[in-house]
Amino acid sequence: MKNYFRFEELGTSYKTEFMAGLTTFLAMAYILFVNPSILSETGMDEGAVFAATAIAAAVGSLLMGLIAKYPIVLAPGMGLNAFFAYTVVLGYGIPWETALSGVLASGIIFVILTLTGLREKIINAIPASLKLAVGAGIGLYIAFIGFQNAGIIVADPATLLAVGDITSPTVLLTIFGLVVSVIFITFGIKAGIFYGMIFTAVAGMIFGIIPVPSGISGIVSGVPSMAPTFGQAFLHFGDIFTIEMLVVILTFLFVDFFDTAGTLVAVATQAGLTKNGKLPRAGKALFADSAATIVGASVGTSTTTSYVESTAGVGVGGRTGFTAIVAAGFFLLALFFSPLLSVVTSEVTAPALIIVGVMMASALKDIEWDQFEIAVPAFLTVLMMPLTYSIATGIAIGFIFYPITMLVKGRTKEIHPIMYGLFVIFILYFVFLS
Numbered sequence: 001m002k003n004y005f006r007f008e009e010l011g012t013s014y015k016t017e018f019m020a021g022l023t024t025f026l027a028m029a030y031i032l033f034v035n036p037s038i039l040s041e042t043g044m045d046e047g048a049v050f051a052a053t054a055i056a057a058a059v060g061s062l063l064m065g066l067i068a069k070y071p072i073v074l075a076p077g078m079g080l081n082a083f084f085a086y087t088v089v090l091g092y093g094i095p096w097e098t099a100l101s102g103v104l105a106s107g108i109i110f111v112i113l114t115l116t117g118l119r120e121k122i123i124n125a126i127p128a129s130l131k132l133a134v135g136a137g138i139g140l141y142i143a144f145i146g147f148q149n150a151g152i153i154v155a156d157p158a159t160l161l162a163v164g165d166i167t168s169p170t171v172l173l174t175i176f177g178l179v180v181s182v183i184f185i186t187f188g189i190k191a192g193i194f195y196g197m198i199f200t201a202v203a204g205m206i207f208g209i210i211p212v213p214s215g216i217s218g219i220v221s222g223v224p225s226m227a228p229t230f231g232q233a234f235l236h237f238g239d240i241f242t243i244e245m246l247v248v249i250l251t252f253l254f255v256d257f258f259d260t261a262g263t264l265v266a267v268a269t270q271a272g273l274t275k276n277g278k279l280p281r282a283g284k285a286l287f288a289d290s291a292a293t294i295v296g297a298s299v300g301t302s303t304t305t306s307y308v309e310s311t312a313g314v315g316v317g318g319r320t321g322f323t324a325i326v327a328a329g330f331f332l333l334a335l336f337f338s339p340l341l342s343v344v345t346s347e348v349t350a351p352a353l354i355i356v357g358v359m360m361a362s363a364l365k366d367i368e369w370d371q372f373e374i375a376v377p378a379f380l381t382v383l384m385m386p387l388t389y390s391i392a393t394g395i396a397i398g399f400i401f402y403p404i405t406m407l408v409k410g411r412t413k414e415i416h417p418i419m420y421g422l423f424v425i426f427i428l429y430f431v432f433l434s
Contacts, residue, residue: 001322002014004069005017005069005320005321005322006069006320007320007322010319010320011319012317012318012319012320014322016316016317016318016319017071017317017318017319017320017322017323017326018326019316019317020071020313020314020316020317020318020319020323020326021073021313021318021322021323021324021325021326021327021329021330022326022327022330023191023312023313023315023316023318024071024073024307024309024310024312024313024318024323024324024327025073025326025327025330025331026191026194026195026312027191027193027194027309027312027313028073028075028194028307028309029191029194029330029334030193030194030197030349030352031053031057031075031076031078031307032050032053032054032057032331032334033050033197033340033341033344033348033349034078034081034349034352034353035049035050035053035075035076035081035301035302036049036050036053036341037344037345037346037349038081038082038084038085038145039081039084039085039096039301039302041085041086041090042084042085042089042090042096042099043089043096044096044228044229044300045224045228045229046341047224047225047338047341048224048225048226048227048228048229048230048300049229049300049301050224050338050341051223051224051225051226051299051300051335051338052226052229052230052296052299052300052301053075053076053301054331054332054334054335055226055295055296055299055331055332055335056074056075056076056292056295056296056299056301056304057073057074057075057076057304057327057328057331058328058329058331058332059292059295059328060073060074060075060288060289060291060292060295060296060304061073061074061075061324061325061327061328061331062324062325062328063287063288063291063292064285064288064289064292064306064321064324065320065321065322065323065324065325065328066321066325067284067285067287067288067321068281068284068285068287068288068321069281069284069320069321070264070267070268070273070281070285070321070324071267071271071310071313071314071318071319071320071321071322071323071324072263072264072267072285072306072307072310072324073306073307073309073310073313073323073324073327073328074288074289074292074304074305074306074307074324075304075305075307075331076296076301076302076303076304076305077255077256077259077302077303077304077305077307078142078353078356079138079139079141079142079255079259079360079391080252080255080256080259080302080303080305081301081302081303082138082141082142082145082391083138083251083252083255083302083390083391083392084096084099084103084302084303085302086145086389086390087389087390087391087392087393088102088248088392091389091390092244092248094244094245094248095236095239096232097232097233097235097236097239098236098239098240098245099248099302100229100232100233100236100297100300100302101232101233101234101236101237101239101240101297102240102245102248102249102252103233103252103293103296103297103302103303104233104234104237104293104294104297104298105237105240105249106249106252106253106256106293106303107290107291107292107293107294107296107297107303108294109249109253110253110256110286110289110290110293111287111290111291111294114283114286114287114290115283115287125416125417125418125419126254126416126418126419127374127402127414127419128366129367129368129374129377129378130377130378130381130398130399130402132363132364132366132367132378133363133367133377133378133379133381133382133398134254134255134381134391134394134395134398135259135360135363136360136361136362136363136364136367136382137381137382137383137384137385137386137391137394137395138255138360138385138391139356139357139358139359139360139361139362139363140357140361140382140383140385140386141357141385141386141389141391141394142353142354142356142357142360143353143354143356143357143358143361143386144357144386145353146349146350146351146352146353146354146357147350147354149346149349149350149353150170150171150174150175150346150347150350150351151164151165151168151170151171151174152164152166152171152174152175152350169207169209170209170347171347173200173203173204173207173209173210173347173348174200174347174350174351176200176203177196177197177199177200177203177347177348177350177351178196178350178351178354178355180196180199180200180351181193181195181196181197181200181351181352181355182196182355184196185355191312192355193351193352193355193356196351196352196355197344197348197349197351197352200347200348200351201343201344201345201348204343204345204347204348205343209347210343210345210347210348211342211343213339213340213342213343217339218339218342219337219339219340220336220337220339221336221337221338221339222336223335223336223338224335224338226299226300228300229299229300229301230298230299230300231298232300233297233298233300234298243428243429243432244429244432246425247392247396247425247426247429248392250422250425251391251392251395252303254395255303255391256289256290256293256303256305259305259306260285260286260289260305260306263305263306263307263308263310264279264282264285264286264306267306267308267310267311267314271314271318271319272319273319285306289304289305289306292304292305293305308359310323310324313327364382372405373405373406373408373409373411374405376401376405377397377398377399377400377401377402377405378398380394380397380398380401381394381395381397381398381399382394384397384398392429395426396426396429396430397426399419399422399423399426400423400426400427402415402419402423403415403419403420403423
């Protein structure tokens, strides 16, 4: 095992890798409760989604550790789960079963693109400014959902949105959780989001806002049945062949592209695993990521992707795939703690959404705002996601405006032919959507 993962060469050990895996797991354990909370709003069984989340994370992390040998952990992606629930299912009215089929299709396409090498060409065709704008826009969208779920932001007939009742116990609990989580993260505590959820849940139970688990059975139980979601992606695969679902699948692909590429570079660079600016075994890492999406869709969850929280494990010394394997083991162990779902309410998960939004919005700093032809499509991409309550719509508007502004500016040589194809696809998207 030591030789396979090159412990001596990379200056690591079993103890270091174990602590790194545990640290990464704690830094992203919030997804076990946030993902079921989001996807259950579509009518999916919360217990089944909890189990699917843990299994997708475990299998994806195992593949990444064993095949690519990177200390990168995977799980259903934030932003993609919100797009799945709020845009595709609740917004477009597409059944969640068909949406899962769309996730499955995107995973299969991702595998094909990875094996053929086309993935790099498509990523390179999309300008860096739009990639950054997509990430930042998703951050604002997720944060908006967090504020809405908490009741901090509510609907208003006069102004569309307004501040909710901040004296409400549930709103106050969310604000408490947000403050506590921010303090943890500001102090540099790697698992700050997860610890913030624990403190919020405990405070909620103390003040009678959240039900207190009854005995050991309220904490530990058998693995929830995945029967309500297992295999639904295959049963409804024939329903994805529409223009609307084509755009949905493209959005799943785009966001996963950016998430994976950005995470691989960030984690590998921090761990000192890059060589001459390139990532060794990048193809294997991308294959593990796309295969995990197929597994996740099969058992019943939205797109599985690489997590930037993996840098937490790297920060304590993780350098090999053994870190990911350790984290996978903890995700499997978590399968027996599904009763805690009753404790982790929307008031507990809302701060996590808001903080993840803050982290993703940091991409705004790297956009070339001083170039108007770039600023316009980037700004519209970022702004329209929360305003239209749709990640796909934000991407579509930005990708439509980009070739227009660049053509007018005379920068035609910088527009990749693929961008013209996407321009047409997104125009058709709005035509058929209307």
